[in-house]
Amino acid sequence: MKTLPYKYTKHNADTLTPIGIYENLYGRKKFLLESSIQHEEKGKYSFIGADPYQELKGSQDATTIVNHQNETSVNRREPALNVFQNEFPEVDMTLPFPFFGGAVGYIGYDAIRSYENIGGALPDDIDMPDIHLMLYQNIIIYDHSDESVYLVATNLNRQPEHALDERLESLKKALIPFPTADVSAGENIEFNPEMDKQQFMRNVETAKDHITRGEIYQVVLSQRMEADMQGDPFLFYRKLRKANPSPYMFYIDFEDYVVLGASPESLIQTNGRDIMTNPIAGTRPRGSTKDEDKTLRSELLTDKKEISEHDMLVDLSCDDFARVCEADSVTIPTYMKVENYQHVMHMVSEVRGKLAESYTSIDALIACLPAGTVSGSPRTQAMRLINDLEDAERGVYGGGVGYISFNYNLNMALAIRSLIVKDNHAYLQTGAGIVNDSDPEAEYNETLHKAKSLMAIKDYDVTHQA
Numbered sequence: 001m002k003t004l005p006y007k008y009t010k011h012n013a014d015t016l017t018p019i020g021i022y023e024n025l026y027g028r029k030k031f032l033l034e035s036s037i038q039h040e041e042k043g044k045y046s047f048i049g050a051d052p053y054q055e056l057k058g059s060q061d062a063t064t065i066v067n068h069q070n071e072t073s074v075n076r077r078e079p080a081l082n083v084f085q086n087e088f089p090e091v092d093m094t095l096p097f098p099f100f101g102g103a104v105g106y107i108g109y110d111a112i113r114s115y116e117n118i119g120g121a122l123p124d125d126i127d128m129p130d131i132h133l134m135l136y137q138n139i140i141i142y143d144h145s146d147e148s149v150y151l152v153a154t155n156l157n158r159q160p161e162h163a164l165d166e167r168l169e170s171l172k173k174a175l176i177p178f179p180t181a182d183v184s185a186g187e188n189i190e191f192n193p194e195m196d197k198q199q200f201m202r203n204v205e206t207a208k209d210h211i212t213r214g215e216i217y218q219v220v221l222s223q224r225m226e227a228d229m230q231g232d233p234f235l236f237y238r239k240l241r242k243a244n245p246s247p248y249m250f251y252i253d254f255e256d257y258v259v260l261g262a263s264p265e266s267l268i269q270t271n272g273r274d275i276m277t278n279p280i281a282g283t284r285p286r287g288s289t290k291d292e293d294k295t296l297r298s299e300l301l302t303d304k305k306e307i308s309e310h311d312m313l314v315d316l317s318c319d320d321f322a323r324v325c326e327a328d329s330v331t332i333p334t335y336m337k338v339e340n341y342q343h344v345m346h347m348v349s350e351v352r353g354k355l356a357e358s359y360t361s362i363d364a365l366i367a368c369l370p371a372g373t374v375s376g377s378p379r380t381q382a383m384r385l386i387n388d389l390e391d392a393e394r395g396v397y398g399g400g401v402g403y404i405s406f407n408y409n410l411n412m413a414l415a416i417r418s419l420i421v422k423d424n425h426a427y428l429q430t431g432a433g434i435v436n437d438s439d440p441e442a443e444y445n446e447t448l449h450k451a452k453s454l455m456a457i458k459d460y461d462v463t464h465q466a
Helices: 018-024 037-044 080-087 109-114 159-174 199-210 233-243 290-301 305-323 361-367 379-389 440-454
Strands: 008-011 031-034 045-048 055-060 062-067 072-076 102-107 129-138 136-144 146-156 189-193 218-227 248-255 260-263 266-271 274-277 280-285 331-338 344-354 401-406 410-414 417-422 424-433 460-462
Touching: 018 031, 018 045, 018 136, 031 260, 055 080, 062 080, 080 129, 102 248, 136 159, 146 159, 189 424, 189 440, 199 218, 199 379, 199 424, 199 440, 218 233, 218 379, 218 440, 233 248, 233 260, 233 417, 248 401, 248 410, 260 401, 260 410, 266 331, 266 361, 266 401, 274 305, 280 290, 280 305, 280 424, 290 331, 290 344, 305 331, 305 344, 305 361, 361 401, 361 410, 424 440
Parallel strands: 189 460
Antiparallel strands: 008 146, 031 045, 031 248, 045 136, 055 062, 055 129, 062 072, 102 129, 102 401, 136 146, 189 218, 218 424, 248 260, 260 417, 266 274, 266 410, 274 344, 280 344, 331 344, 401 410, 417 424
8 A cells, every 4th residue: 555645734713714715715626525514523614616726427337537637538347336446546655634635525425226136227417527536635624623724735647846835835825814795695596396296295105105114124216307497506505504403514516517515424434443423303393492302302212113224234334344344343332312403303323244254345445335215125126116206316315425535534425405406506405214104295395394404494395286
């Protein structure tokens, strides 16, 4: 394993914010990865970058690598994550930060088609790759614990030191207090479900038939909603992060489209050989008082249906980890902990394991795709039913959004409570877990409720079909 040189500098940032740094950073294809201050234990850093030196885009078994340094591209006839491991091998690099350069982007739900037969291909209505990763060698890291900023330049091409200094000076220009736009401004946006209510309810009945026959235990059916969006998507993101502060918040400008969101859930996180995921199942709205919160929390922890679904997802995560971890290393250090968010409370567990020497963190990522939270159990059978009942690819929804560091440490948020903005259209997707006693209309309303939770922002709404 080769060693990758780097250089970084530290700066005071008590007058700066990640939002201001992002807006002040010059360059193309910028990104911002954050964790809310309420969830600092999930990540005390924000990461900002621009101008990727390479990109990797893949759908099915066709992958393209674009080199922005010499403006060339190469096509490969193999899955994108396989290409990533071959073209960008793990390097030896130790820094006090979980991410200091590497790939940023998304792994879509349909990436699993390269590894499992879940049925015939569906239409790609939004026209986006299944996987899109952009690679960065210059990163700005905002440390919320002491309000400092680190500028990091990795030396991929063994440049002389003065070249690294020039890159760091270029990043430093973003460290100027920047007057951001008024977040209260914005357009009125209305999201419309793409699926007819009656069709969704028929899909629920079909799923229940499969459950009754014992073919599956649970399946997550989803629907997409669409709106016209003429304004700045970053303004929408700023409103979202205020309305729904979450452990995993992201804004990635791929230039042809934007992926943004505020997810409560990790798909997978790795640190060296240690891997972790935190399955979430079981939700209640927040109460208006502490006593109401306490009552709702007690309700949640004694709801047999919620507990059964939660246990199913925890078991699935343990099974996923067992495929790539050392024997007997998979543990559940946190089980059914209730975590409070701005508008809801969730029942959360944590599954950990130690990666076997014959596997990489990319292998672990593949083993977890897609999360049971957005597919069902048994997962393969549930995905095949989803493929039969839903009329388009899910795209980013249900996959992962985050980073893969040069040393293969990775952190991927589950792509829920997220938004795609492309060609002045915004798309969001929400799902409902279907079990034997599900009420079709209640499950349809659940998808609307989740969308409204995401859209708990002034000037944004979701239409309701009677």
